[in-house]
Amino acid sequence: MSYHKIYSYLLLIVALSGGCVQEFDPPAQGYENLLVVEAFLSNEDEPFEVRLSRSVPIDTSAFVPESGAQITLSERDGATFVLSEKRTGVYQSSGMIAAQAGRTYQLQIKTASARATCQTKW
Amino acid sequence: MRNLLLYISIAFLSLPVASQAREEGLIVSGKYENTPFAVFAKDIEQQADVVFMYHPLMVDSIMVTAIVNNEPLDRALARIFKPYHLHFYINSNKQVIVTEGYEIQARLPINFFDRSHMAMSPVEGEVVDFLQAEEKKVILQNTLENTLIEVGSKSKIIDGQFVNLAGHIRDSKTGEPLIGAMMYIDNPRIGVATDQFGYYSINLPQGRLSLLLKCIGYKDTKRPLMLYSQGKLDLEMIEDVIPLKEVIIESEKDVNIAGMQMGVERLDAQSMKKVPPVLGEVDVLRVALTLPGVQSVGEGANGINVRGGNADQNLMLLNDATVYNPTHLFGFFSAFNPDVIKSVELHKGGIPAEFGGRISSVFEVQTKEGNNKNFVGSGGISPVTARLAFEGPIVKNKASYIVGGRSTYSDWILNRIPNDAINNSTASFYDLYARISYDINEKNTLYASGYYSHDKFGFNSDTIYSYTNQNVSLQWKHIFNNKLYGVFTGVYSGYTYHVKSEKNEVNAFDMDYAIKNINGKIDFSYFPNSRHKVDFGISSIYYGLEPGSMLPAGINSLILPKILENEQGLESAIYLGDKYDFSPRFSVYIGLRYSIYNYLGPKSVNQYAENAPITEATQTGEKNYSKNQVIETYHGPELRLSARYSLNDDTSLKLSYNKMRQYIHMLSNTTSISPTDTWKLSDSYFKPQIGDQVSLGLYRNFKNNTIEGSVEAYYKTIANLLDFKSGAQLVLNEQLETDIIGGQGNAYGVEFLLRKKTGKLNGWLSYTYSKSLIRIESDFADEEINNGAYYPTNYDKPHAVNLLANWKFSRRLSVSTVMSYSSGRPITYPIAKYNYNGTERLHYSERNQYRIPDYFRLDLSLNIEGNHKVKKLNHSSWTLAVYNLTGRDNAYSVYFVSQNGKVKGYQLSIFAEAIPTITYNFRF
Numbered sequence A: 001m002s003y004h005k006i007y008s009y010l011l012l013i014v015a016l017s018g019g020c021v022q023e024f025d026p027p028a029q030g031y032e033n034l035l036v037v038e039a040f041l042s043n044e045d046e047p048f049e050v051r052l053s054r055s056v057p058i059d060t061s062a063f064v065p066e067s068g069a070q071i072t073l074s075e076r077d078g079a080t081f082v083l084s085e086k087r088t089g090v091y092q093s094s095g096m097i098a099a100q101a102g103r104t105y106q107l108q109i110k111t112a113s114a115r116a117t118c119q120t121k122w
Numbered sequence B: 001m002r003n004l005l006l007y008i009s010i011a012f013l014s015l016p017v018a019s020q021a022r023e024e025g026l027i028v029s030g031k032y033e034n035t036p037f038a039v040f041a042k043d044i045e046q047q048a049d050v051v052f053m054y055h056p057l058m059v060d061s062i063m064v065t066a067i068v069n070n071e072p073l074d075r076a077l078a079r080i081f082k083p084y085h086l087h088f089y090i091n092s093n094k095q096v097i098v099t100e101g102y103e104i105q106a107r108l109p110i111n112f113f114d115r116s117h118m119a120m121s122p123v124e125g126e127v128v129d130f131l132q133a134e135e136k137k138v139i140l141q142n143t144l145e146n147t148l149i150e151v152g153s154k155s156k157i158i159d160g161q162f163v164n165l166a167g168h169i170r171d172s173k174t175g176e177p178l179i180g181a182m183m184y185i186d187n188p189r190i191g192v193a194t195d196q197f198g199y200y201s202i203n204l205p206q207g208r209l210s211l212l213l214k215c216i217g218y219k220d221t222k223r224p225l226m227l228y229s230q231g232k233l234d235l236e237m238i239e240d241v242i243p244l245k246e247v248i249i250e251s252e253k254d255v256n257i258a259g260m261q262m263g264v265e266r267l268d269a270q271s272m273k274k275v276p277p278v279l280g281e282v283d284v285l286r287v288a289l290t291l292p293g294v295q296s297v298g299e300g301a302n303g304i305n306v307r308g309g310n311a312d313q314n315l316m317l318l319n320d321a322t323v324y325n326p327t328h329l330f331g332f333f334s335a336f337n338p339d340v341i342k343s344v345e346l347h348k349g350g351i352p353a354e355f356g357g358r359i360s361s362v363f364e365v366q367t368k369e370g371n372n373k374n375f376v377g378s379g380g381i382s383p384v385t386a387r388l389a390f391e392g393p394i395v396k397n398k399a400s401y402i403v404g405g406r407s408t409y410s411d412w413i414l415n416r417i418p419n420d421a422i423n424n425s426t427a428s429f430y431d432l433y434a435r436i437s438y439d440i441n442e443k444n445t446l447y448a449s450g451y452y453s454h455d456k457f458g459f460n461s462d463t464i465y466s467y468t469n470q471n472v473s474l475q476w477k478h479i480f481n482n483k484l485y486g487v488f489t490g491v492y493s494g495y496t497y498h499v500k501s502e503k504n505e506v507n508a509f510d511m512d513y514a515i516k517n518i519n520g521k522i523d524f525s526y527f528p529n530s531r532h533k534v535d536f537g538i539s540s541i542y543y544g545l546e547p548g549s550m551l552p553a554g555i556n557s558l559i560l561p562k563i564l565e566n567e568q569g570l571e572s573a574i575y576l577g578d579k580y581d582f583s584p585r586f587s588v589y590i591g592l593r594y595s596i597y598n599y600l601g602p603k604s605v606n607q608y609a610e611n612a613p614i615t616e617a618t619q620t621g622e623k624n625y626s627k628n629q630v631i632e633t634y635h636g637p638e639l640r641l642s643a644r645y646s647l648n649d650d651t652s653l654k655l656s657y658n659k660m661r662q663y664i665h666m667l668s669n670t671t672s673i674s675p676t677d678t679w680k681l682s683d684s685y686f687k688p689q690i691g692d693q694v695s696l697g698l699y700r701n702f703k704n705n706t707i708e709g710s711v712e713a714y715y716k717t718i719a720n721l722l723d724f725k726s727g728a729q730l731v732l733n734e735q736l737e738t739d740i741i742g743g744q745g746n747a748y749g750v751e752f753l754l755r756k757k758t759g760k761l762n763g764w765l766s767y768t769y770s771k772s773l774i775r776i777e778s779d780f781a782d783e784e785i786n787n788g789a790y791y792p793t794n795y796d797k798p799h800a801v802n803l804l805a806n807w808k809f810s811r812r813l814s815v816s817t818v819m820s821y822s823s824g825r826p827i828t829y830p831i832a833k834y835n836y837n838g839t840e841r842l843h844y845s846e847r848n849q850y851r852i853p854d855y856f857r858l859d860l861s862l863n864i865e866g867n868h869k870v871k872k873l874n875h876s877s878w879t880l881a882v883y884n885l886t887g888r889d890n891a892y893s894v895y896f897v898s899q900n901g902k903v904k905g906y907q908l909s910i911f912a913e914a915i916p917t918i919t920y921n922f923r924f
Helices: A003-017 B002-014 B037-048 B073-084 B124-129 B141-145 B269-273 B284-288 B410-414
Strands: A020-023 A035-039 A046-054 A070-075 A080-087 A090-097 A105-110 A117-119 B027-036 B051-053 B063-072 B086-090 B095-100 B149-151 B162-171 B182-185 B190-193 B199-205 B207-214 B221-227 B235-237 B264-268 B314-318 B341-347 B361-367 B376-381 B385-395 B399-408 B426-439 B444-458 B463-481 B484-501 B509-526 B532-552 B567-583 B586-600 B603-608 B619-625 B630-648 B651-662 B664-667 B678-681 B689-702 B707-724 B740-756 B761-775 B790-792 B799-808 B813-822 B830-836 B839-844 B855-865 B875-883 B893-899 B902-909 B915-923
Touching: A035 A105, A035 B830, A046 A070, A046 A080, A046 A105, A046 B830, A070 A090, B027 B037, B027 B073, B037 B051, B037 B063, B037 B073, B063 B073, B073 B086, B073 B095, B141 B221, B182 B199, B190 B199, B199 B207, B207 B235, B264 B269, B264 B284, B269 B284, B269 B341, B284 B341, B385 B426, B410 B426, B532 B678, B567 B678
Parallel strands: B051 B095, B149 B221, B162 B235, B314 B361
Antiparallel strands: A020 B902, A035 A046, A046 A090, A070 A080, A070 A105, A080 A090, A105 A117, B027 B063, B086 B095, B162 B199, B182 B190, B182 B207, B207 B221, B264 B341, B341 B361, B376 B385, B376 B915, B385 B399, B399 B426, B426 B444, B444 B463, B463 B484, B484 B509, B509 B532, B532 B567, B567 B586, B586 B630, B603 B619, B630 B651, B651 B689, B664 B678, B689 B707, B707 B740, B740 B761, B761 B790, B761 B799, B799 B813, B813 B855, B830 B839, B855 B875, B875 B915, B893 B902
8 A cells, every 4th residue: 555545544534533734843863964875896897986975854955965084995904995085975996996706895984073983894 | 947937037137127107197288399309308307307318319300399288298208209210118217218219118028938939949030029010120129138049959958068059140120141240158258250141150058148249330239048959040130320328238348359360351331331432432442441551552543552462462352253353433433332232351461261362462342132121222323423222032031132233424424524635535334233142941042143344434535445344153052050051152253355446547456355264162161169160162263364455447457466365274272271269368270271273275385595584585486385285383382370369358469370372463554554454374484472471460449348459560571573674565465574573572561550439439540651662683684673672662652541530410410531641652753864876765763762742631521311200201311522622632643754855744633622522322
């Protein structure tokens, strides 16, 4: 059943019962400002790209890219690649990176505000 | 001879020494016009030097209009009292005792001492014959209480022996068997409660006994008994219309303290009718919701949650037949017609072994058998619904019927609302119920009943939903002997729903779902001696499911037909339970039930890769099973234990443990209500839910048992409690196992209850603290919810306070109120929005991390009984009620809609304002 159906069905109840629908603001939770990391490491020779952005409150529609972060990709017991910001919020490796099967990689991000450094698990 | 002397002396002792009241000199005069009874009585008291004795409630609506001109007092009173059905008796102390409905007998009945013909026969009939014809309906309580009943034959008397006495306890007016009526003697303390057929069997010492009878809604009474040997005794009790203070047996120990059961609530039809109705209808489920430990997901939501259990964990029985959808009109009304209900019993802990198949509770609705003496009817009209019920004898005192029906005319109302969308909407329901009871002879009784309910609704001519409950049950009760009887039951239950959408030809479809079960069972009750009560039996339930089909409607529809494979299963059980009284203070119930469940073919069962989460991606193939081939079997013992220890006459301690297994589950996304909740049988992936509950209760009665207090604490664990993976699709899903996952449930709580049953002010107040949690752990992180930690279930509401109070101003006017508060239920909010790969996505909080606002509601109702005119065709009453008096807009649900790139939250309230209703009820 589609969401629309359930919604219309709820409206019927409201109509019958003298109920009402009001706007409702869920309590603020401080989750509005989460760092969103978009990255895809492939096994083909291509520049490794990471997009960083911030989540926003649900009742807004702005899109906020995250600028000025330091990003590195490390290969376990191997090389470390530093990414640089090409456009606001879009970071790229300078050379081609092709991931190899069986090896482990770690992505490390330090935002400009440097409140925290986050990294993926090995 | 010794015995004869004994009761002669007793008879004389217990009757007032009657003197001739028609004394000379008691002559009165006066002119009364709309004079309150009390003023009239005072005037007569002064003139005739007498003292009136009466209950103020009995006369508070009586205005005397009469002219008395030098008349003898007794003649004047007889004339004035007659229209009000008042009787009087003037004793030697010049006291005028005023009674209502019955006369005080000053003389012994004729042939009172010639009782040789009475042995071995119940005496009610005989006593009635001594009365005048018009008084036959109301049996003389006073006379009965002083009339010795003899049972058995004197030749068989052996001193000190216990012998068995069995029979039925019935309502004096309607012949309706009384459920849960207590019969006991005080020394030694032996007691028994009648079962669902109003039947009792008790072993009592031979000799002279005083039988004490108690039943909710009936006058407490006693019967002197001379018990010679084993015999039968049918007794009748008089309905307690106005609880009078004179009822003396109040000081006796109460059921709450002396009874074995804990975690059980019995509601009779009368107490249910005192609760303020919503939209003009008295509702059993709504009354149940005011009891501690019982909650609902929200207004207009289906079903109830008992002690932190899901709505599907309640066994809803209507005369032993399962009712799958117990509500009408989105849950506003329960599916049970209040006019045909006799009583409702809710077991939430210490569940006896005869019940099984659901892990939280048993909600047992018993209907009336029908009046086997007179034809009577009742009904009601409110702005939304109308109902009517008839009952009467087919063969007097042997066979009776009851037929009831309800319907709504909300369709008619909707059509008159000037709004096109609503105008084109439809919402209707009706239900029909019929039952026939036939006492073939003393040993055999047959019952047949049928129930049909239908709901249909649609919004703006778009999609039409309809659903139907169908039940048929046949029962044969056979009394083998005083100590053993058996009940053979056959039941058919069915539930179907249908969704139809035709507005858009391209998308037009018909969707169907059906579940049916056929249940056969045999239950025996055996009363070997005064200390044991044994129940045993077997049962088997066949389930057939049609889990869903979606078919195109019309030739232009592009909907692809989809039909899910049928399912079938067989659930069987055998049980034995024994209640044993170690001493009057200490008794124990031990019950064992063994249930076995088979999931049967034909079916193709999806197979998934081992050591991988069950998802569509890990499906490896299908395995086919042929017809009736056993696909999966689950079985196990279910232990039920209860113990009661009386600390003293007013206080008892009870402990219980029960294990329950459940093989059928309802799939319902409770955050949105939907009539399309489906039931699913346990299969290779859905393991049975297993519930374990321990509860401990302390019961204490205060003020001569007029106030009952109790505290019950419980702790419950549930294995294989179901929850949904995020984004689960429940309807027409061929791979439900990929969307649903079993977890570990955990619920605990403390329930406080204070109840006052009698007096001008009666009702109850309850407070419950409870938690209901679930943990979904898995080897695969993807399947875990909230990282495998315990989180609140959808129906976890820690605090709940309920007050139900009735205040009787006069015999015509009473006011009832219900106050209800509970914590808001948990909800998962979208808490942030983000952009990923060019699309907007929502980030949700942890599952059930937040709560919707707290719930509070106050209802008020005013009951006005019809006038007390002599000649009236029927008894009528008006109920004026206001639901949600404060007009608080309680959140039923909070939901989110994306509009213009923004996600907005909305709160839906079902009753956002005070809803007044007026209902006219009548009996004839």
